[in-house]
Amino acid sequence: MRFFSDNAAAVCQPVLDALAAANHVDTAYDDDALSQRLNCAMGEVFETEVEALWVSTGTAANALALAALCPPHGSIICHREAHIQNDECGAPEFYTHGAKLLLGDGEGAKLTPEGIAGIADGIRDDVHQMQPHAVSITQASEYGMVYAINEVAAIGDLCRARGWGLHMDGARFANAIAALDCAAADITWRAGVDMLSFGFVKNGGMSAETLILFGDARVKATEIKYCRKRGGHLLSKGRYLAAQVLAMLEDDLWLANGSAANAAAKLIADAAPDRLVYPAEANEVFIRLSAEEAASLRAKGFDFYDWGVGEARLVTSWDQREDEIAPLAEAIAAL
Amino acid sequence: MRFFSDNAAAVCQPVLDALAAANHVDTAYDDDALSQRLNCAMGEVFETEVEALWVSTGTAANALALAALCPPHGSIICHREAHIQNDECGAPEFYTHGAKLLLGDGEGAKLTPEGIAGIADGIRDDVHQMQPHAVSITQASEYGMVYAINEVAAIGDLCRARGWGLHMDGARFANAIAALDCAAADITWRAGVDMLSFGFVKNGGMSAETLILFGDARVKATEIKYCRKRGGHLLSKGRYLAAQVLAMLEDDLWLANGSAANAAAKLIADAAPDRLVYPAEANEVFIRLSAEEAASLRAKGFDFYDWGVGEARLVTSWDQREDEIAPLAEAIAAL
Amino acid sequence: MRFFSDNAAAVCQPVLDALAAANHVDTAYDDDALSQRLNCAMGEVFETEVEALWVSTGTAANALALAALCPPHGSIICHREAHIQNDECGAPEFYTHGAKLLLGDGEGAKLTPEGIAGIADGIRDDVHQMQPHAVSITQASEYGMVYAINEVAAIGDLCRARGWGLHMDGARFANAIAALDCAAADITWRAGVDMLSFGFVKNGGMSAETLILFGDARVKATEIKYCRKRGGHLLSKGRYLAAQVLAMLEDDLWLANGSAANAAAKLIADAAPDRLVYPAEANEVFIRLSAEEAASLRAKGFDFYDWGVGEARLVTSWDQREDEIAPLAEAIAAL
């Protein structure tokens, strides 16, 4: 049983079915019927008009968003543990043509308005320093924590006051919404988010993520489409990406999948309340685990990553059933 | 009936089946079992050891290859009608960080050694000019013509003599091989090609192309993998790309599909020998057609692009059956 | 006697004197008293409010201007023989982060509105092609010809109608103004020019050129200042650049120097009316010259570049006195 990453999980059946259903001749790139439905379908999810662009990776969605929010000579404030800083091999720097990430702190990979302001206030307002133009937060965070609505709104207010853009890396957005049990609108544009990388791949999709532009940021859609093309991300048979996303939106499958993964994580977390490094609010559980304990779990067939020294990361997926999770929970409880 | 583009065609069934067959948990990115088989499977196709990297678009494959062959201050010689020049919105410039495309001529979008040498010889050897580092040719060409083995070899010899890399944009490589009826090796590494963008999407795939590195160019695989990641092209569920490619290689499906499209084009071309702008060697037919003639064909339900004034482009696909083609051929013949 | 390039000429004495006069402590970068006078001094030259930024090379001025006028996914129309295309080793591509130069034709390296429109009209308005955002013309041109006021104005009108920026590479702007005998304003902002690279180095300066922003383009000054800094072009002792420029503006020294070089060129051209490849309107003379004739001139001590086969380029400088020129003129006349 594998708890390495939700990236390793399978694709859910409705997505495969949608690929088959889309399998007929249609216009190329994003001029097909399915791609043309994306804005509207996402508008319903977010209760407002949006621009929605499919891409095949979250890294591409993040990098395209940041490039639209920050000039090459500017800087972007993110958490020291952000995926865009540590796990995208410089895609933000590539797509922004050299903007700098300024690194903040905060529990569980969550930024705070105070932390953000502190970084920005340390930047002299002259041409020798790269002026902040945007903030990027990850929802759910890289450590499995979730920003509450008021937390995002406070950051959104700060961004607005300073004239910055606010990007949300939602690789695990479904898990966050499932955890918060709130409207998707409340944690995004209503809280000041300009652009959202809405992830589907970790949550049962195959190869489709969606970049969502809200409010005034929608005006950037044209420019981003040029950047998507020059980044090599305008698939010629794009309808198979749109099909995946639309299938995941149908009957809120994305939410059901996110909830399932969260429930699995909760089973594990509840078995080890004293071991938790962070509250397990989404589908990642970080626990303290000695090398011997880790070895004993692995001997029982549970695979996962060590996380630094004395800690482990357990990621649950949309398709992990209780009969897979329960043995792990029991094994941890029995340590 | 649509003859706009092979990009509009459907995905062939074995590819869809392969996606379903791949649908179980496996390691993320390109560490899964299918991705790990790619080098070996491509090695059999090309009768030599290769490095094979999946990406989701031909534009990405081309741009990654060119970036590995040419520094930012260098230049790349290609045809004036090359896809990399006209239809990739600057992806080569983006991935190479600003290298320049130098544009050559030649019938049917095919370069000649003389033309290439003429361009290069016009470049002063000093720091004020961008020195050529690579040549890129398209096989089959943007005008549906095919380079013969000796034609590629002559360009390959020139590149070797000058110390340049040779890239082949094989978006329609299957159509070229079907037309040439030669070994894939003969028209690539044996003729001096260093890197090939091996296309599958136009030929019945969904979202997987493959960049192939031959011979000494294989040493660039590591660097290209970093660039693929920072370009946002390392899909987390990469196994679904590998699955597509492997399905297309199985029993030479790629060749069968390419042959089918070529045969369809031949039916059309044979119906209009006096109208051909270029010999229809692959799956594209360019014919002279007056506005009235074009309108009359469209009135009969045939869709295609005008190509400049008084010409039309008809592209056939792997899945177009004779009963679709014959009426078009007859309609053209009857004009 | 050397007729290779005006780049080889000496620096005129007032510029050296100005360096000595500036040699006391002052604020660093461009906050010193001299740099702060630049906008005003240039405003007088151009009879309007301008933003004026010193840089140390024309290549930097050109590249910064183009980067401010064209996004990375856009294109810039220039002449096939433009310095930005052939002699800046990709600086425009570097500073624009990959924009493409689209190459036009026209006698004597001068673009025409028809030629420009023809290039632009060949670009499909979709994300696959790099849309034009700017035009760059060189005044005086790379072949020593000068755009008349109405010629620039016609291009300016076209740019305005299409929403493009218009950049003028004025490496030899002084020679052009001297030839036209018009107001600097008439051939720049009044004719629709947004940005001018105003050259001084070829004309008696040492290491200072100036980028001038007119009208609405002035709003880009802040962004360009960031780009100048990140390009490494914000000299810490910038006052020594401002001093050079101000010295050249004093009593219209720049115009006097330009006129002197033009007069020298005219002496040569008048001696060889039948050999002229282009009208010698500024300070460059292109003449037909056989290899034997070239050798005979060189044997007499005249140095110059061959220009292709059977042609030669003779460039005169601000400091070449009639007793230097007359012998060359006579030698050519006597061939």
Place this chain on the structure above:
Amino acid sequence: MRFFSDNAAAVCQPVLDALAAANHVDTAYDDDALSQRLNCAMGEVFETEVEALWVSTGTAANALALAALCPPHGSIICHREAHIQNDECGAPEFYTHGAKLLLGDGEGAKLTPEGIAGIADGIRDDVHQMQPHAVSITQASEYGMVYAINEVAAIGDLCRARGWGLHMDGARFANAIAALDCAAADITWRAGVDMLSFGFVKNGGMSAETLILFGDARVKATEIKYCRKRGGHLLSKGRYLAAQVLAMLEDDLWLANGSAANAAAKLIADAAPDRLVYPAEANEVFIRLSAEEAASLRAKGFDFYDWGVGEARLVTSWDQREDEIAPLAEAIAAL
């Protein structure tokens, strides 16, 4: 009396004299007689063969060096307070095309081998993270401290062991050598430095710095020359830059100037031993100073920057005579 920055100081007379002496016709760019002497003259300073390239700013020298040492997908380890991180507006990111600076700690803006290794060891060796390719240290440091020979050598050993390049930002290299009283070779190539940005502007020059390549790094000279050109840093009258540098090397003027500035700093530091934030080893003195104390010094005509809260930075220059410094020293001592 101004203690803001050595950038504000005047140019020393021998440099001005050298400009006048160079003021005759010569070949353009770096093919003139003076530029051609640079390698040899620097070779004598460093007791080994070097490649020496003039540029007009330290930012350009640093950025060109880093771009030659690190690919776009790599990272460079430097101190959190490094000039390349904080005061070059992203020039390193621009010239490297997006490499990332990884920030280390250490007293007085000096890195340690342990600190460097700690950063590098935290980077996973996979394509998701930007692998370190170089280290950059500043000598003298941004806080006026000097790396001892064995300190540089230890970092050099680490770089060699890991296969990284080592760059030294020597904006105040003269001050460092004056402080160490050692051979320039001992603190550079003999200690493992591959590239040095050798600063002259802060030390009495006008607009010329020099990038020095040692040992195996010399092979990068050609590539760097292309990058210098495309960065707009190949001045057409380059001989006036070479002249400045050669004048500063003559009779070790650079060392005399550096020593003079250091001596001035020592006078100040000796007057305030209890206020020193860092040992004043070069020409910068950082002292604790209350707002009232700062105001009282300013009221007496001494100008300087506050440095954070309760601290001040006092920078001395090559041309500040004892009668300028003594009153400041006395005023501080009397606080």
